[in-house]
Amino acid sequence: MPTPARTSIEEIVAAGRRVVATDGLDGLTMQRVAELAGVRAPSLYKRVPSRAALVRLVAEDLLRDLSAALAGAVGSGDDQLRRLAVAFREFALAEPGVLALVFAPLPTAMAPSPQALAVAAEPVLKVAGQLVGDGQALEAARTITAWATGFVRMELQGGFELGGSVPRAFDYGIRALALGLAASRPPMPGL
Amino acid sequence: MPTPARTSIEEIVAAGRRVVATDGLDGLTMQRVAELAGVRAPSLYKRVPSRAALVRLVAEDLLRDLSAALAGAVGSGDDQLRRLAVAFREFALAEPGVLALVFAPLPTAMAPSPQALAVAAEPVLKVAGQLVGDGQALEAARTITAWATGFVRMELQGGFELGGSVPRAFDYGIRALALGLAASRPPMPGL
DNA sequence: ACCTGAACACCGTTCAAGT
DNA sequence: ACCTGAACACCGTTCAAGT
Numbered sequence: 147m148p149t150p151a152r153t154s155i156e157e158i159v160a161a162g163r164r165v166v167a168t169d170g171l172d173g174l175t176m177q178r179v180a181e182l183a184g185v186r187a188p189s190l191y192k193r194v195p196s197r198a199a200l201v202r203l204v205a206e207d208l209l210r211d212l213s214a215a216l217a218g219a220v221g222s223g224d225d226q227l228r229r230l231a232v233a234f235r236e237f238a239l240a241e242p243g244v245l246a247l248v249f250a251p252l253p254t255a256m257a258p259s260p261q262a263l264a265v266a267a268e269p270v271l272k273v274a275g276q277l278v279g280d281g282q283a284l285e286a287a288r289t290i291t292a293w294a295t296g297f298v299r300m301e302l303q304g305g306f307e308l309g310g311s312v313p314r315a316f317d318y319g320i321r322a323l324a325l326g327l328a329a330s331r332p333p334m335p336g337l
Numbered sequence: 338m339p340t341p342a343r344t345s346i347e348e349i350v351a352a353g354r355r356v357v358a359t360d361g362l363d364g365l366t367m368q369r370v371a372e373l374a375g376v377r378a379p380s381l382y383k384r385v386p387s388r389a390a391l392v393r394l395v396a397e398d399l400l401r402d403l404s405a406a407l408a409g410a411v412g413s414g415d416d417q418l419r420r421l422a423v424a425f426r427e428f429a430l431a432e433p434g435v436l437a438l439v440f441a442p443l444p445t446a447m448a449p450s451p452q453a454l455a456v457a458a459e460p461v462l463k464v465a466g467q468l469v470g471d472g473q474a475l476e477a478a479r480t481i482t483a484w485a486t487g488f489v490r491m492e493l494q495g496g497f498e499l500g501g502s503v504p505r506a507f508d509y510g511i512r513a514l515a516l517g518l519a520a521s522r523p524p525m526p527g528l
Numbered sequence: 529a530c531c532t533g534a535a536c537a538c539c540g541t542t543c544a545a546g547t
Numbered sequence: 548a549c550c551t552g553a554a555c556a557c558c559g560t561t562c563a564a565g566t
Contacts, residue, residue, distance in 0.1 A: 148529040148530070148566090149529060149531060149565095149566060150529090151529085152530080152531075170442075175557095175558065176558080176559060176560085177557090177558075177559090185530095185531070185532090186531070186532060186533085187558095187560085188533085188561080188562085189530075191560070191561080192529085196559080196560080242442070245442075246442075249487075249490065249496070250441075250490070250494065251361075251437075251494040252494075257494075260498040263496070264498065264499070267499065282509070284506070285501065285506045285509035285510070286509070286513070288491070288497070288506045288509075288510065289488075289509060289510040289513050289514075291491065292484050292485075292487035292490075292491055292510065293480065293483050293484040294483075294487070295487040295490070296440075296482065296483035296484055297479070297480075297483035297487070299440065299442065299483075299486070299487070300479070300483055303440070303441065303442040303443075305454070306479070307451040307454060308458065308475060310476065315475070315479045315480070318473070318476035318477070318480060319479065319480040319483065321517075322514065322518050322520070322521050323480075323513065323514075323517055325516065325517040325520040325521060326514055326515070326516040326517020326518070327513050327517070329513070329517065330512060330513050330516060339548040340546095340547060340548060340549040340550060341548090341549080342549065343549080343550075366539065368538095368539080376549095376551090377551060379541075379542080379552085380550055380551075382540095382541070382542080383548085383549060383550080387540080387541080388540065388541090529566100531565080531566080532562105532563105532564085532565075532566100533562105533563100533564090533565100534561105534563090534564100535560100535561080535562085535563105536559100536562105537558100538558075538559080539556100539557075539558065539559105540556090540558105541554100541555085541556090542553105542554085542555080543551105543553090543554085544551105544552100544553090545553100546549105547548100547550080547551100
């Protein structure tokens, strides 16, 4: 006598995202997620093999939205780095889980797939290429990513104890990076 | 009839550091630390009020050593930013716990004190001041810190899936930052 | 088929009892 | 004064039993 499904994988992942956004990765317990999904914890194992797998699904869900936000922010013009950085900061402040689940060293079973990460990296590589040319795009993209993730993590951590304006420091960093990357650009061949 | 002490707060913190270095923050359980300290878990509560407090003690212990490493790396010359960044990277690769306990959003009870963080920030502010002058030292220091912590975290995470040389990307970032910060420097008054 | 309570092995923490 | 086993409330996970 089949019982009708009372939840779904989509609902479970959405519940996981809600919990992560409010209580962080440690708050993502099977019982809390089950409660939000309207079932008991053991029922989750019908759709998800383990908590680690659920964490990964939530990470990849976040990553999909982040990729869309970044891709939507960049276009053409001379302030692509700023638009990219601002889009990333806004997303990460709204969904702090992205730093805990996507840009953090997690056990392999929880980490999002390299493919999912590559999709998010695309807009960064594009902007980096515009700034420094294709030959250095990868190194420049890594510099941008390292700075942006490091900055927002410090901000979320409350790591700006020494005073000063956080948005001003963000702006300062964007400008310094843009200047520094442009200065790193090799001379155009033939010029 | 007093029982002789079989461990000490120093030994407990040292055990905590060893566990964090190998198994990360999640591996820091009271039972594992107690085992390394040669006692049972309940005995730890004679010296430490909670796991959160122990995490903080380990974080501040790491931070003390990091501060010393950074202060020892900077001197005078034209490659201070490089020496600072290299010292930070080497420390964080040897003691990955520093990123998990010091440069991560943790509950207040686990986070190191602002004073301890300020000590570690001093060499960074010094180098930043040399590069851009005192007026922008704070913003420049934040840019440096955000980039360096973000970079090494990506490295520890294995987040360099797209190929290329990691040390080369680190060097590239140092150079771009040095160029960008120098270009941000306001003109000297009177020149 | 899916859902559940009960059970198991963990974890942090408390506490009475031992020396 | 410190150490310990036992206990409690949690957690992830399994599984037999229910529908």
